[in-house]
Amino acid sequence: MNQAAVLKSEAFSEQLTRIRRHLHQHPELSNEETETTAYIASLLKSKGIRVVDYGLKTGVIAEIGGQLDGPIVALRADIDALAIQEETGLPYASVYPGKMHACGHDYHTASLIGAAYMLKQQEKQLNGTVRLIFQPAEEKASGARQVVRSGALHEVEAIFGLHNKPDLPVGTIGIAGGPLMAAADGFTVSITGAGSHAAVPESGVDPIVAASHIVTALQSIVSRNVSALQSAVISVTKIHSGTSWNIIPETALLDGTIRTFDEKVREDVLARFVQVTEGVAAALGAKAEIRWTEGPPPVVNDWSLVKLADEAAAAIGLEIVRPVPSPAGEDFAVYQKEVPGLFVFFGTSGSKEWHHPAFDVDERALPFSAAYLSQIAVGYLNSRHNAGNA
Numbered sequence: 001m002n003q004a005a006v007l008k009s010e011a012f013s014e015q016l017t018r019i020r021r022h023l024h025q026h027p028e029l030s031n032e033e034t035e036t037t038a039y040i041a042s043l044l045k046s047k048g049i050r051v052v053d054y055g056l057k058t059g060v061i062a063e064i065g066g067q068l069d070g071p072i073v074a075l076r077a078d079i080d081a082l083a084i085q086e087e088t089g090l091p092y093a094s095v096y097p098g099k100m101h102a103c104g105h106d107y108h109t110a111s112l113i114g115a116a117y118m119l120k121q122q123e124k125q126l127n128g129t130v131r132l133i134f135q136p137a138e139e140k141a142s143g144a145r146q147v148v149r150s151g152a153l154h155e156v157e158a159i160f161g162l163h164n165k166p167d168l169p170v171g172t173i174g175i176a177g178g179p180l181m182a183a184a185d186g187f188t189v190s191i192t193g194a195g196s197h198a199a200v201p202e203s204g205v206d207p208i209v210a211a212s213h214i215v216t217a218l219q220s221i222v223s224r225n226v227s228a229l230q231s232a233v234i235s236v237t238k239i240h241s242g243t244s245w246n247i248i249p250e251t252a253l254l255d256g257t258i259r260t261f262d263e264k265v266r267e268d269v270l271a272r273f274v275q276v277t278e279g280v281a282a283a284l285g286a287k288a289e290i291r292w293t294e295g296p297p298p299v300v301n302d303w304s305l306v307k308l309a310d311e312a313a314a315a316i317g318l319e320i321v322r323p324v325p326s327p328a329g330e331d332f333a334v335y336q337k338e339v340p341g342l343f344v345f346f347g348t349s350g351s352k353e354w355h356h357p358a359f360d361v362d363e364r365a366l367p368f369s370a371a372y373l374s375q376i377a378v379g380y381l382n383s384r385h386n387a388g389n390a
Contacts (some may be wrong), residue, residue, distance in 0.1 A: 023101065025093070029080060033079050053280070054147075055154075064132070070122075070128025074153065074339075075376075076161040081094075086357060105138065111130060117370075159339045163344075164350070174323030182260060183258075185258045186257050190289045193287075211241065230262055233327055248291055259327045272288060308380060346365060351363070
């Protein structure tokens with residue numbers, strides 16, 4: 001089935017919609033995607049697509065092609081859901097309380113399954129191999145590392161992926177070289193002072209005062225340590241301390257996140273965070289201990305792959321836009337540390353942003369995203385074949 005036929009095929013569109021809705025109804029959290037894994041594998045095997053065992057607990061790796069000599073190119077989709085109670089009111093809403101595909105991973109998975117079906121139909125003509133990566137645990141920023149450790153990226157020359165974008169209309173695609181999504185690191189700061197009666201604060205060390213000064217001081221890092229030509233975000237999202245109105249507690253707790261688009265900026269901001277936090281606490285007689293939750297690095301697209309993506313998008317009639325980078329994190333970045341990669345935003349005309357309990361996608365985008373993934377894989381293999389024969 002060629003690209004034009006795919007985009008006109010109501011049967012293909014309905015097939016992908018059924019797959020997406022089944023996934024949407026049966027969301028599973030990170031590293032718990034056992035039903036999802038079995039469902040994906042069964043769909044692939046039903047079309048004669050070979051599933052390859054890399055020892056992953058959840059997630060599916062499959063391959064198409066290899067009948068003609070050529071490189072391996074990878075396509076990736078994430079499969080996990082979020083711990084959110086769905087509020088869409090859809091007839092195919094989640095059947096599992098407190099679990100929801102609120103980030104569109106069901107859409108990504110259905111898109112890659114559709115691309116797999118298309119690639120299978122032209123398997124004998126593929127100038128190499130397409131490796132399909134249905135990745136677990138993106139929301140925990142650990143799934144890509146699991147895939148890399150499994151060896152599933154072995155001999156892969158390049159990797160491509162996509163993410164739905166609610167603020168882009170169906171029929172558009174956001175393609176850009178360089179930074180596209182942010183490094184997303186988390187922090188917990190434990191501040192220890194000395195408890196006392198609230199009426200005699202001089203007899204103790206107030207961790208709430210120390211925490212308040214730390215929160216204020218942290219805001220100076222971006223404004224005074226990051227160039228105006230760069231960007232960073234430091235957000236303290238939780239403060240917890242105390243048990244009673246008349247007791248100065250011994251400890252206070254801060255949680256939050258740091259977002260950066262450049263590895264050097266990331267390194268500098270994290271180092272400065274430690275200096276400010278520990279220094280302010282010490283100045284007020286308290287002690288601060290920092291525990292990091294290392295998130296994915298920034299998604300930085302390989303400029304050499306942009307032209308290929310533009311050509312693939314144009315081939316199926318998509319409108320190309322150059323998107324503004326998103327401060328959200330994406331562990332597709334882990335693959336880009338290993339091999340050249342390109343990640344794009346796909347227009348899905350949504351009314352709610354990612355992680356909202358009423359999030360949904362416009363399913364008319366499914367054939368476009370499936371066709372794009374198929375086209376970019378074929379385009380890459382053909383470009384490498386043509387370069388070798390030049």
